[in-house]
Structure formats: C-alpha cells, structure tokens
Amino acid sequence: MAKAPVLTPRADDFPRWYQDLINKAELADNGPVRGTMVIRPYGYGLWERMQSEMDARIKDAGVSNAYFPLFIPQSYLTREAEHVEGFAPELAVVTHGGGKELEEPVVVRPTSETIINEYFSKWVQSYRDLPLLINQWANVVRWELRPRVFLRTTEFLWQEGHTAHATYEDARDFAAHIHRNVYDEFMENVLAMDTVPGRKTARERFAGALNTLTLEAMMGDGKALQVATSHELGQNFAKAFHTQYLSKDSTQEYVWQTSWGSTTRMIGALVMMHGDDNGLRVPPRLAATQVVVVVIKEDEAALDAARKLAARLKEAGVRVQVDDRTDTPFGRRAVDWELKGVPLRVEIGPRDVAAGTAVLARRIAGGKEPVALDALPGVVPGILEEDQALLLRESRERRESRTADVTSVDEAVEAAATGWGRIPWAALGDAGEAKLAEQGVTVRCLVAEDGTVPESEDAPGTVALVARAY
Amino acid sequence: MAKAPVLTPRADDFPRWYQDLINKAELADNGPVRGTMVIRPYGYGLWERMQSEMDARIKDAGVSNAYFPLFIPQSYLTREAEHVEGFAPELAVVTHGGGKELEEPVVVRPTSETIINEYFSKWVQSYRDLPLLINQWANVVRWELRPRVFLRTTEFLWQEGHTAHATYEDARDFAAHIHRNVYDEFMENVLAMDTVPGRKTARERFAGALNTLTLEAMMGDGKALQVATSHELGQNFAKAFHTQYLSKDSTQEYVWQTSWGSTTRMIGALVMMHGDDNGLRVPPRLAATQVVVVVIKEDEAALDAARKLAARLKEAGVRVQVDDRTDTPFGRRAVDWELKGVPLRVEIGPRDVAAGTAVLARRIAGGKEPVALDALPGVVPGILEEDQALLLRESRERRESRTADVTSVDEAVEAAATGWGRIPWAALGDAGEAKLAEQGVTVRCLVAEDGTVPESEDAPGTVALVARAY
The missing domain is CATH 3.30.110 (Translation Initiation Factor IF3)
Known part of the structure; x- marks a missing residue:
C-alpha cells in the first residue's frame, strides 16, 4: 500500500523536513514574539526525560542545584570585557517595571556567570568552601536574528553549571569530567548520539573563557551541531567579581572556575540525528513511552488484552501506554505514532486476540510481524536495547562514512x-x-x-x- | 548548657526571626535587582522535592507539562479587561532586544493565561480535543513594591495549570479537583500543613476569574498565608482569544477554562509554619535528607560505623546523608543541622561505637537519647512517620486554638x-x-x-x- 509522504522527504529539502516534523509530531510551535517557541507536551516530554537523566548525572558529579535571578543589572555584564562584547548584541533589556522607568535598566540573563560570581564572592571565604559546585535549570534569552525552532531560539531552556575551585588543575579536570563523564556519556548512552569531543579554537571559544570543550554531532544532512560545551573560565570572572578565598597558607587567592551547559537544542539534535522520512525515532532509553499498545478498533476483548499486556510490560520495567482512541481511524493513529517515533507499537484487534497474538511494529529497526501475546513481556526489553544500540551505530557510521x-x-x-x-x-x-x-x-x-x-x-x-x- | 540564641526569638520579632532563619539556614539571599532572590542549594532542594511530589500529583490528574514563552506581546494582555487591570501595575517591560528598540514592547509573563489561550485556540478544534489539560513549571515576574523573600518576590518560580473543557460543570469540577485532591492533599500529606480550603470573595478573586478557590494556612504568628489557588475562568479568556470548539452537534462553542498555581512561596510557608527558635523543621516526607549521620570527630571506627549505618538506613528506604566534616567543630555542625531542620540526627563518636550505640536527636519531637546502632534501621521509618503526623497536628491545633x-x-x-x-x-x-x-x-x-x-x-x-x- 503506497502512502503519500507525510513529511517533505529529507532528500528533497532537509530544513523543510525538519520544520514539517516539528509541526506534525507536535513537538513545538513558533511563539508570538519572533524567535520564541512553545514547547508542546510531546516535545516537552522529551525534555523532561533529558532533564531527569542529565540531572542525575550532574548530581552524581557532586553538584547541587540552585536558582539565580532572571534579571541582571546591566553593570554586571560590563565587568568582564570579553563577556560583554560577546553578549551585548543579543541582550533583551527591561527598561520599565511596576509602571515606572527603571533607574538602571536590567538585562534578561543570556547566561549567568556574572550574577553567579557576585554570590560566589559572598559564599566563598576559605579553601574549606571549595570546590563550590552549582547548577541551575533555567530559561535564558539571546536575541536571535535567524531563529530556527530548538536550534536557535531567542528564549531557550538549559542547565548551566558553575563551579569554583582552589587550583587551575582542579578546575581544568572538572570541566573535562563534565565534558566526558556527564555530557558525552549522556549523549552516547541516553540519546544514542555519536559525538566528537574536542576543544574549540580561540575564534569559537565562549566569551570570557580560557578554553571551551565541545561535543559536535553530525546531523542527517552531514552538517554539524554543537550539542554541549564545558568551559574553563580561568580567573577572568573571579578577578572581575573579586571571588577570592583564604588559602591554607592564609593568603587571599582568586578561585579558578568552570561553566558548562546543555540546552533544548538537544531536542533539535535528536530530530536531525535520528529522524527519517516517516518522522522522529526516539531512542528507547530516552522515550517516555517505549511501547504503545494500539487497540485497532472498538472491541471489548481487544481492549482487555491490550490493558493486560500493558500491565505485564510495566511489570517487566517497560514504559508503556495504551492507545484506545478507537473513535479515531487506526491508520491515522499509526501514522501519528510513526511521526512521534515511539520505539515499539503493538497492534491488537479482535482477530489477534482470538489467535493469541499481536502485531509488533518496530519504528527503529523497521518491520512488522506477529508475535505471541504471552511472549511480548519477555522479548520487549531486549528489543529496546537492540534498537538503542542500532541508533548509536547508525549515528557513528554516518559520521565515519561522511568524514x-x-x-x-x-x-x-x-x-x-x-x-x-x-x-x-x-x-x-x-x-x-x-x-x-x-x-x-x-x-x-x-x-x-x-x-x-x-x-x-x-x-x-x-x-x-x-x-x-x- | 545554655546557648546564646542563634536566631532572633519568634516572640521578640517574628519577621526578623524569619529573615534570620532564611539567611542562617542558607535558604536564600536577596538578589541584586530589588525584590528578586537567589535560592541557595538547601532552599532549592526543598523546592525540588516539592516539585517532584506536586508534579506526580498533577500528572495523576491527567495533566501534561509544556512550556510557553517568557515574553508576551503587550497587546495580548489588554484583550481581557479585568486581567490587564489587575496585572498592569506589576509588569516588567522589555523595550529593547538585540541592540534595537522593539516595534512592540513585550512584557515578561506575570502569568500565562493570555499566551496560552492564543495556542489553545489553535490546538482545540473539536470536542474530541477536550478536555485539554496543560501545566508548566516556570518563572514569572510581578514587580513587587514590598518584597519579602519567598513570600512576595518580583520573580518567583511556580507551576501554572491551564485547562479547557467543553462544559461549565466539567471546568468547575476540575478546578475543585485540583484544589482538593492535588493541592490540599499535598499540603496535608507532604508539607504537614493544615490549611483551610475555601472560596475567595469577589474583592479577592484572580483578575479575570469567575471564582477563585484558595487554601489558607495559619503561620506561626497567627497571620494567614494563601498557599495555592485554583480558578474557574469561565469563558472570559475563551471569548477574548476566540478559543472555540466544534461540538458533537456541529455548533461552534467557547471552551470553559481553569487555571491554578502554587509557587516558591510554599518554602516561606514551610518556614513560618514549622520553624521554631532553633530553625526550620522539615516534614520527613518532604525532606531530601531525612536523617543525617554525624561523625563527631575524626575516628576511623566512627566513620566506618556511620557509613555502614547510612547504607542500612538507605536499604530501609530512608533518605540519609553522612556528615564527616570533622575539620569543622561538632557543635557548629549540630547547630547547623538544627537550623536546616533535618528531621533526625544520629551522632556517632568513638565511645558510641565501642558501646554499639549512637545518639538519636529528634528535631521535630525534640529530645536526644542513646539507641543501639543495630536497632536504628528498624525504628527510624516509624519515627519519621510519627514526626510527620506531629507537625500536622501542631499545625491544626494552632489554627483551632487561635481562631x-x-x-x-x-x-x-x-x-x-x-x-x-x-x-x-x-x-x-x-x-x-x-x-x-x-x-x-x-x-x-x-x-x-x-x-x-x-x-x-x-x-x-x-x-x-x-x-x-x-
């Protein structure tokens, strides 16, 4: 049965395919203010799973979450010369608050190094307070002239880590630890994304950093996307904000710092990395729904079998959902699950129940085949791991063959x-x-x-x- | 041993006691822009636990999370007359972005009814799309003239739920469901807070609502604090934003809506509800750390016993942390844990290990007594539940006796x-x-x-x- 393409094929127009997929899989809409976005529930569900997995890794690295204000006095940004030069063209500025013009305009944070250093200066007194390891999950604003949803947006969501250390070596090692053992490990083992870890050239470095470590991923069209960065900030911000500590030898020393971030851009990377002409393919370890059990048409026995199967899959540790919206045609729902990229689809109709089987459709490896209902809870976890590995392998092979x-x-x-x-x-x-x-x-x-x-x-x-x- | 008071006693000056506690328990600092706050790791840890418990309840109510932009075109707010009148005096306005003056200024969201309705109008077509149940976790800004940390801040964090329904009754029942089965249940069972559920008078209603349901809690000084609200919005926003659906009878109808929110104000409520002259008392079900095992002084056997105990408590389902900072005097650490209000403190020194005991200090019920090390994993879960119940009872008795x-x-x-x-x-x-x-x-x-x-x-x-x- 030939189907009309749901999306513009990638080979025809990759950027349009991307936009089509974002819309039709209901990941996001454009916001009313240019460059902003509305992250729809299915897209936000991907972000929640990313947050949860990333947050656990960040905490394992000994980091605590905190929250710093959205509004930064304009004067803070000017204290670190390279930093203000890098960010000034992208700032959103609040000039009025509470019905009055403000005495000093405030900027909406484009990143938080400056305001965080102001507080680090208060909190750090002695070498005993170091290392100070802080992360925040927040929204940031960088006015974007050429916006593209998820990849470059005026407002985006991210985590930004900020740390202060007693020595250069400790800071350097921590930036590298986040780069390899948090970000790279997450990209590979959760997002099934092959990435290349490397360092940026001076030209491409973060504004105010000594060194920027990056992870670069190859998208489906062969272009690159920077998916996360970790910066050695040296003592640049410490000197600008007088962030000092009393050493064991009773001398005042500037701290050495790092900062590091990963953003909702990862959702865009996921689409461009794993998407195909039928939609998104979500890596099983990331998927909020790993298996959707689809009731083909209204039928008590089929519905009952679907619910029982879902309960057994859940017991087997699988994240599962039942689609019993039988007032919507089955074909439309199947296309929708393909678009959304749920890894496995189990289809159950009255005839299947009678035969004690269901049809298993694999979104990642492809193919559909009947499977005994009773066998599914035993085989599904292994199939999910296989498909996770397959996505990573495809990602690696693409990069190798196109470099x-x-x-x-x-x-x-x-x-x-x-x-x-x-x-x-x-x-x-x-x-x-x-x-x-x-x-x-x-x-x-x-x-x-x-x-x-x-x-x-x-x-x-x-x-x-x-x-x-x- | 008489101790100098760590905090201003509540009876002397309640507001100053509150500010002392916030500072000394390291919950928050004031931000550089008037009315903003920095939520420090220990305070943010309380918020993370609140988020996690609240989010699970919101999802159980069938609601999905999403994310809408921070920036709202000024024109959106003016579409609902009462709404703009209510919020206009509190708005922060961005007039410049990307180095240029904006053609239309944008406001930083004080709440998201307007921008969310703009999208609901696109997403809702037919009765099949209803109810539409959305929540977002976000920061909002309301310019605050008399700020007080956590209670009234220019920027705060919250969850805001927004739903659309086919009928008045369905919307009314959903607003009531959130009010009682999400908020009230959470306040009682997690925060151990007695609250009174009621409806606001017309004077106190949310700007643009038909009816506002509230939970009011009595603080330690007898004053009231509104801790969460759930609004019936009627069709006010639907009419302003043309949010309509095609009914089963093929007529175009306006949706009926609700919105509801709970904020970082709950952290302030927690302090004013359960705090005493020694600091905060965190309800065990909320506490990220329910038990801290304190190693009294540097000693291999004590450290070893502390770690083993922590492992056994963890196995018993207890959230536990070891304090092995023996380079800080024990007394100072004990005062700090009292301030932070960790429910149980187990103190282990060399003599305790020799005797096979430890000292158990109960922050909520009060008192310190020696307990056999081996007995602790068995008794701690029950003590935590007792102390949770005790806080709720105290809270209820205070309200009853002072009304x-x-x-x-x-x-x-x-x-x-x-x-x-x-x-x-x-x-x-x-x-x-x-x-x-x-x-x-x-x-x-x-x-x-x-x-x-x-x-x-x-x-x-x-x-x-x-x-x-x-």
Missing part, C-alpha cells in the same frame, strides 16, 4: 558540502580558519590523532574537524 | 491581632469587608459551616475567615 581527510582549505570546503573534513591544524591555522569562514565553514573542534582532546592548540598532531554547522 | 468566632467588624479586627476570626458572611458582606480592609484585615476565604466550600457567596450559612495576611 573525509583533506589537506587544503579548498578540499575542506568541498568536504563540508556533504559532510565533515579532517585537516591537520598546523596546515590550517588561524589564517585558514578565517578563509573557511568566508565560505560559511567553521572549525567545529580540534582533536588529537588518537581521538582524545588535545591539551592545547599547539599540541603536535592536532587535527581540525571542519563543517557547515547549525 | 475565634466573632459577630462584628470590631471583634473581627481584634481577633486578627493574634489569629483568625470566623464571622457569618451575611453579617459582614461587601461593606464589612471594605471596613476590615481599612484596618489591614482581609477576608481570607468563605467556607460552609460544615467545612466544605460553598457553591456561592450567597449560600446560607456561609462563614468568612478574616485575618491579617502575608
């Missing part, structure tokens, strides 16, 4: 037309990076030959990954 | 000096309410004689609870 080793700027631009280029950093350098930028191609990150993160830009054997990026 | 039946405005004002007054609504009325207001006393809510919520202000036997309020 080309190149030796010149021209070749790098060519590679970036369909995927990524790998070029020795010594052969590219700042000048080559500037030339690439003229073509809309950027250095996504620097990596060591063995895949680790280089200690510095100058480390021998450092390779640049170059690509077009979202 | 006086009165018959005139003068008597009502007198009753409000130390507690609450109960007066027949028929004897008070709008005129009496206005007179009370001149004295700074308000009608907190209307209740029926049997303690239920009256169907209307005119219902025979309706009683007004009057008090001074935060």
Whole structure:
C-alpha cells in the first residue's frame, strides 16, 4: 500500500523536513514574539526525560542545584570585557517595571556567570568552601536574528553549571569530567548520539573563557551541531567579581572556575540525528513511552488484552501506554505514532486476540510481524536495547562514512558540502580558519590523532574537524 | 548548657526571626535587582522535592507539562479587561532586544493565561480535543513594591495549570479537583500543613476569574498565608482569544477554562509554619535528607560505623546523608543541622561505637537519647512517620486554638491581632469587608459551616475567615 509522504522527504529539502516534523509530531510551535517557541507536551516530554537523566548525572558529579535571578543589572555584564562584547548584541533589556522607568535598566540573563560570581564572592571565604559546585535549570534569552525552532531560539531552556575551585588543575579536570563523564556519556548512552569531543579554537571559544570543550554531532544532512560545551573560565570572572578565598597558607587567592551547559537544542539534535522520512525515532532509553499498545478498533476483548499486556510490560520495567482512541481511524493513529517515533507499537484487534497474538511494529529497526501475546513481556526489553544500540551505530557510521581527510582549505570546503573534513591544524591555522569562514565553514573542534582532546592548540598532531554547522 | 540564641526569638520579632532563619539556614539571599532572590542549594532542594511530589500529583490528574514563552506581546494582555487591570501595575517591560528598540514592547509573563489561550485556540478544534489539560513549571515576574523573600518576590518560580473543557460543570469540577485532591492533599500529606480550603470573595478573586478557590494556612504568628489557588475562568479568556470548539452537534462553542498555581512561596510557608527558635523543621516526607549521620570527630571506627549505618538506613528506604566534616567543630555542625531542620540526627563518636550505640536527636519531637546502632534501621521509618503526623497536628491545633468566632467588624479586627476570626458572611458582606480592609484585615476565604466550600457567596450559612495576611 503506497502512502503519500507525510513529511517533505529529507532528500528533497532537509530544513523543510525538519520544520514539517516539528509541526506534525507536535513537538513545538513558533511563539508570538519572533524567535520564541512553545514547547508542546510531546516535545516537552522529551525534555523532561533529558532533564531527569542529565540531572542525575550532574548530581552524581557532586553538584547541587540552585536558582539565580532572571534579571541582571546591566553593570554586571560590563565587568568582564570579553563577556560583554560577546553578549551585548543579543541582550533583551527591561527598561520599565511596576509602571515606572527603571533607574538602571536590567538585562534578561543570556547566561549567568556574572550574577553567579557576585554570590560566589559572598559564599566563598576559605579553601574549606571549595570546590563550590552549582547548577541551575533555567530559561535564558539571546536575541536571535535567524531563529530556527530548538536550534536557535531567542528564549531557550538549559542547565548551566558553575563551579569554583582552589587550583587551575582542579578546575581544568572538572570541566573535562563534565565534558566526558556527564555530557558525552549522556549523549552516547541516553540519546544514542555519536559525538566528537574536542576543544574549540580561540575564534569559537565562549566569551570570557580560557578554553571551551565541545561535543559536535553530525546531523542527517552531514552538517554539524554543537550539542554541549564545558568551559574553563580561568580567573577572568573571579578577578572581575573579586571571588577570592583564604588559602591554607592564609593568603587571599582568586578561585579558578568552570561553566558548562546543555540546552533544548538537544531536542533539535535528536530530530536531525535520528529522524527519517516517516518522522522522529526516539531512542528507547530516552522515550517516555517505549511501547504503545494500539487497540485497532472498538472491541471489548481487544481492549482487555491490550490493558493486560500493558500491565505485564510495566511489570517487566517497560514504559508503556495504551492507545484506545478507537473513535479515531487506526491508520491515522499509526501514522501519528510513526511521526512521534515511539520505539515499539503493538497492534491488537479482535482477530489477534482470538489467535493469541499481536502485531509488533518496530519504528527503529523497521518491520512488522506477529508475535505471541504471552511472549511480548519477555522479548520487549531486549528489543529496546537492540534498537538503542542500532541508533548509536547508525549515528557513528554516518559520521565515519561522511568524514573525509583533506589537506587544503579548498578540499575542506568541498568536504563540508556533504559532510565533515579532517585537516591537520598546523596546515590550517588561524589564517585558514578565517578563509573557511568566508565560505560559511567553521572549525567545529580540534582533536588529537588518537581521538582524545588535545591539551592545547599547539599540541603536535592536532587535527581540525571542519563543517557547515547549525 | 545554655546557648546564646542563634536566631532572633519568634516572640521578640517574628519577621526578623524569619529573615534570620532564611539567611542562617542558607535558604536564600536577596538578589541584586530589588525584590528578586537567589535560592541557595538547601532552599532549592526543598523546592525540588516539592516539585517532584506536586508534579506526580498533577500528572495523576491527567495533566501534561509544556512550556510557553517568557515574553508576551503587550497587546495580548489588554484583550481581557479585568486581567490587564489587575496585572498592569506589576509588569516588567522589555523595550529593547538585540541592540534595537522593539516595534512592540513585550512584557515578561506575570502569568500565562493570555499566551496560552492564543495556542489553545489553535490546538482545540473539536470536542474530541477536550478536555485539554496543560501545566508548566516556570518563572514569572510581578514587580513587587514590598518584597519579602519567598513570600512576595518580583520573580518567583511556580507551576501554572491551564485547562479547557467543553462544559461549565466539567471546568468547575476540575478546578475543585485540583484544589482538593492535588493541592490540599499535598499540603496535608507532604508539607504537614493544615490549611483551610475555601472560596475567595469577589474583592479577592484572580483578575479575570469567575471564582477563585484558595487554601489558607495559619503561620506561626497567627497571620494567614494563601498557599495555592485554583480558578474557574469561565469563558472570559475563551471569548477574548476566540478559543472555540466544534461540538458533537456541529455548533461552534467557547471552551470553559481553569487555571491554578502554587509557587516558591510554599518554602516561606514551610518556614513560618514549622520553624521554631532553633530553625526550620522539615516534614520527613518532604525532606531530601531525612536523617543525617554525624561523625563527631575524626575516628576511623566512627566513620566506618556511620557509613555502614547510612547504607542500612538507605536499604530501609530512608533518605540519609553522612556528615564527616570533622575539620569543622561538632557543635557548629549540630547547630547547623538544627537550623536546616533535618528531621533526625544520629551522632556517632568513638565511645558510641565501642558501646554499639549512637545518639538519636529528634528535631521535630525534640529530645536526644542513646539507641543501639543495630536497632536504628528498624525504628527510624516509624519515627519519621510519627514526626510527620506531629507537625500536622501542631499545625491544626494552632489554627483551632487561635481562631475565634466573632459577630462584628470590631471583634473581627481584634481577633486578627493574634489569629483568625470566623464571622457569618451575611453579617459582614461587601461593606464589612471594605471596613476590615481599612484596618489591614482581609477576608481570607468563605467556607460552609460544615467545612466544605460553598457553591456561592450567597449560600446560607456561609462563614468568612478574616485575618491579617502575608
């Protein structure tokens, strides 16, 4: 049975496919103020699962959550010169409050380094108060000229970690720990996303940081997306905000700091990474609903069998939902579950019940086949893990097959037309990076030959990954 | 051993005691912009537990979470006349974004009825789409002239539920369901807070609502605090935003709506409800840490015993933490745990280990006594439940003993000096309410004689609870 395509096919127009999917899977709508978004329940459900998994990892790293104000006095931002230069063009400014013009305008936080440092300065007195490890889940605003839902929005949701340490080494190691053991581990094991961990070039660094560590992911069209970053801030903010501690030797020292963030952009990454022409495919470990049991048409026996199956799947540790909306045609509901990317669909009708079977449709591996009802609770957990692994493998294979080793700027631009280029950093350098930028191609990150993160830009054997990026 | 008071005693100066406790228990700091607050990790931990318990109840009511933008076009607010009149004096207005003056200023959401209705109008087409049950966890801004941390802040955190229904009855019943089965149940069973459920008078209603249901709690000084509200919005916003559905009879009908919220004010309520002169007392079911095992001084055997005990308590389902900061004097740590109100403290030193005992200090019931180490995992869960019940009982007894039946405005004002007054609504009325207001006393809510919520202000036997309020 040939179906008319539900979405614009990816091969025809990838950006339009993305927008179609976001709309039809009911992930988000555009907000009324340009660049803002409404995250609909199904999209927000993905975010809640991301939050829950990420939050557990952040807490395991010894970090506590807190909450700092949305409004930052404009004067705070100007205290760190590079920081204000980086963010000034993107600020939203509140000039009126409570019916009056404010004496000092306040900015809506674009990130919270400045206001957090103001409080770290109060809370940190002695070396005993260090390390101070704080995270917040919050909304931030960066006025966006070329918005794209989830990927670049004027307001987005994120977690931002902020830490203060006694030594450079401790701060450096903590930034790296978050980068690899929280973010990279989460991307791989929850989102089933292959990412490349690396360091940013000076040009691409966070405004005010000494070093920015990044995870870069290849989207379905071969472009790159930065999915999370972890910054070594050095003592830049500490000096601007006088964040000092009394050392064991009774001297006043500036703290060393990190900050690190991951955002609702991850939802966009998920779509562009795992989506296909039929919709989203949600990795089973992320999915709020791993299995939907669909009652094909109104029938007491089928409904009863569906509920019993759901109860048994739940007992087996599976997150399951029953779709008994039999007043909506079955075909429409099936298309909708494909769009939403629920990993497994079990379809039950009267004939199935009579035969003691159901049809199992696999959204990730593909295919539909009848399975004995009684066998399902035993096999489903294993299938979900298989499909989780399959998504990760596909993601890795795509990146590997679409990354080309190149030796010149021209070749790098060519590679970036369909995927990524790998070029020795010594052969590219700042000048080559500037030339690439003229073509809309950027250095996504620097990596060591063995895949680790280089200690510095100058480390021998450092390779640049170059690509077009979202 | 007589101790200097850590906090200003409540009897001396209740507001100062409150501020002392907030600071010394490290719950929050004032933010740099007037009226804003920084919620510190220990305070935010209380909020996280509240969120988790409240969110589960909201989801059990069939509601899904979503997220709507922070920025609302100014024009949206003006569409519902009473709503804009109520909120206009409290708005924060963004006039500049991305370095330019905006064509239309945007307001920072004081609440989201308007922007949510804009989307409900798109999402609701037919009766099949109803009821539509949405909640969001978010920050909101209401410019506050007399701020007090947690109780009245320019920015606060909350959940706001918004629902649309096909009929008046369905909406009314849903608002009542949230009021009683979500909010009241949560206050009683998690926060151990006795509250009075009632309806607001026309004067005290939410701007734009037909009816506001409230929960009023008596604080430690006898004043009242509104801890959560649930509104019947009627069709006011539906008409302003054209939120209509196609009925089964193929007619276009306006939806009936509700909205309901609970906020970080609950943290302030917790302090003023359960705090004493030594600090906060956290109800065990809410506490992120129910038991802290304190190692008295550096000693391998004591540390080892503390860790083993913590592991066994954890197995028994208790949320436990080990305090092994033996470089800080024991006395200071004990005072700090009292301030923070962790329900149970188990103190272990070398002599205790030798005797196979530990000292159990009960923060809620009071008292300290030695207990066999091996017995603790068996008895702790029961003690925690006892202490939870004790807090609720104290809360109820305070309200009952400090509520006086009165018959005139003068008597009502007198009753409000130390507690609450109960007066027949028929004897008070709008005129009496206005007179009370001149004295700074308000009608907190209307209740029926049997303690239920009256169907209307005119219902025979309706009683007004009057008090001074935060």
